[in-house]
C-alpha cells in the first residue's frame with residue numbers, strides 16, 4: 001500500500017499538514033455551524049419580542065409562526081453542518097491515530113528496545129491515544145469555542161459596546177486564574193501518568209513472574225510493594241481528576257458574574273434610561289449571547305487541559321516517532337533469485353563457543369528449507385546471522401550481493417523474521433497483523449488457519465487481545481504472529497519454530513499454504529521433523545557442524561539425522 005511520507009514525524013504540525021483536505025471540510029462546516037450558532041440567540045430574542053407584540057395585538061399570529069419556522073430551518077441547517085464537522089474531525093483523528101501507530105509499529109519492527117518491546121509499545125499506544133484525543137479536542141474546540149466566541153462577541157458589541165466590555169471583564173479573569181492553575185494541572189497530571197505507568201509495569205511483572213516470586217518466597221514483599229503503588233496511583237489519580245473536574249465550574253461561576261451587570265444595565269436600556277434604546281428582543285438576544293459566551297469560556301479551559309494532556313503524552317512518544325524506516329522501502333518487494341551461504345561460520349557476538357561451522361547452502365526462489373538439530377544446536381543462530389543479530393565469517397549472498405554490504409534498510413527489504421517470542425501488542429488482532437497497513441486481514445487469518453476461531457469471537461478481528469496477547473492461547477498467539485509475518489513478507493522469510501504450539505494437522509495445513517507462496521525462500525527452524533520429506537532442502541546442525549541435502553539423501557547418508565528423524569517420529 002502507498003503511504004505518504006511523513007514530513008517530520010517529530011513535529012506535531014506535520015500531522016495536521018497531512019490532513020489539509022479534511023481539515024478544509026472541518027473549517028467550512030465549522031465556520032457555518034458556529035457562526036450559525038449566533039442565530040439562536042437572535043431568533044430567541046425575535047420570538048420573545050414577537051410573543052410580546054402578539055399579546056399586544058401588534059402582529060398577527062401567522063407572523064410568529066413564520067418566524068418560528070424560519071428559526072427551525074436555520075437551526076436544522078446549522079445542525080447538519082455540525083454533523084459534517086464532527087464526522088470530519090473523527091476522520092482526521094482516525095487518520096492521525098493510524099499514522100502515529102504506524103510509525104510506532106515501524107519503530108517496533110526496526111529498532112531494538114530489548115526484551116520489553118511489547119509492553120513499551122503498549123504504553124506508547126496508550127500515549128498515542130491521549131495525544132490524538134488532545135488533537136481532536138483542539139481541532140473541535142478551535143471552532144466550537146474559538147469561532148463561536150468571536151461570533152457571540154461580535155453580536156454583543158453590535159448591541160451595546162460599553163455593556164459588552166463591562167460584562168466581559170470577568171472572562172479574562174477566568175482565563176487568568178486558569179493560567180495560574182496551569183502548572184498545578186500539568187504537575188498533577190504528570191504525576192498521575194507516571195504512577196499509572198509504574199503500576200502497569202508492576203502489574204505485568206507480577207503476572208509474568210508470579211511463579212518465581214512464589215517459589216523464592218518474595219511474593220509477600222512484591223505484594224506489599226504493589227499495594228503501596230496502587231495507593232499512590234489512587235491518590236494521584238484523585239488529585240488529577242479533582243483539578244480537572246473542579247476547575248470548570250469555577251471558571252463558569254466567575255464568568256457568570258457579568259449576568260448581574262447585564263440584568264441591571266440591560267434593564268435600563270429596555271426602560272430607555274441606559275446607554276442604548278433596546279426592545280425585549282435586544283435584551284433577550286444579548287443575555288442569551290452572553291450566557292453562551294460565558295459557557296464557552298469553560299470549554300476553552302477544557303481545551304487547554306486536553307492540549308496539556310496531549311503534550312505530556314507527546315513528549316513521551318516523540319523519540320519513537322522519528323526515523324520512519326518504512327518510507328525508505330521500495331513500493332514493490334525486490335525479486336529473489338538465490339540465497340547462498342558460502343563457507344559460513346556463524347556465532348553469537350562475543351561467544352565463539354556457539355559457532356556453527358561449514359554452513360553451505362544455495363536456496364532458490366520458491367523453496368522451503370528445513371533447519372533442524374538437537375536442542376540448542378544453533379538453529380536460531382542461522383536466522384539471527386541473517387538479520388545481523390549474530391556474527392558470521394564467510395559469505396551470505398542475496399542474489400550474489402554480500403549481506404554485510406547492504407545497509408540495514410536495504411537488508412530489511414529482503415528479510416522478514418519471526419522469532420520465538422510473538423511480541424504481540426495490546427491491541428486488536430487486526431492491528432497486530434496489519435501494523436497500520438491497509439491489508440485484507442481475512443486472507444492472512446485463513447493462511448494460518450485462524451479465520452474460524454477469530455470469526456467466533458464477539459468482535460472478530462477487532463477483538464482486543466491484551467498485553468502480549470494474553471487473552472489468546474499460546475497456539476493462537478503464535479498464529480497471529482505468523483499472520484503478521486506473512487502480511488509483511490519480504491522475499492526471504494525466516495520462521496523460528498513457528499509451529500511449536502500448534503497441533504500437527506494445523507501445522508500441515510499452514511505448511512500447504514506456505515508451499516503455495518510464490519517468490520519467497522522460507523527458512524523454517526523447527527524440532528518437528530515430520531514434514532521434512534515435503535521440504536526442498538534440509539539443513540541439519542550436529543555438533544557445531546552443518547550437513548545440507550534433501551531429506552532422502554540425508555536420511556540414507558547421515559546416521560545422526562536418521563536418529564533425529566526416528567526420534568521425531570517416535571515423539572510425534
Ligand SMILES: Nc1ncnc2c1ncn2[C@@H]1O[C@H](COP(=O)(O)OP(=O)(O)OP(=O)(O)O)[C@@H](O)[C@H]1O
Nearest residue numbers: 348349351354374375376377378379380381382497
Ligand atoms: N544471544 C546469545 N548470546 C550468546 N549465546 C547465545 C545467545 N543465544 C543463544 N546462545 C547460545 O547459543 C547456543 C545456540 O542457541 P540457539 O538458540 O541458536 O539454538 P537453537 O537450536 O535455536 O535452540 P532451541 O533448540 O532452543 O530452539 C546455545 O548454547 C545458547 O545457549
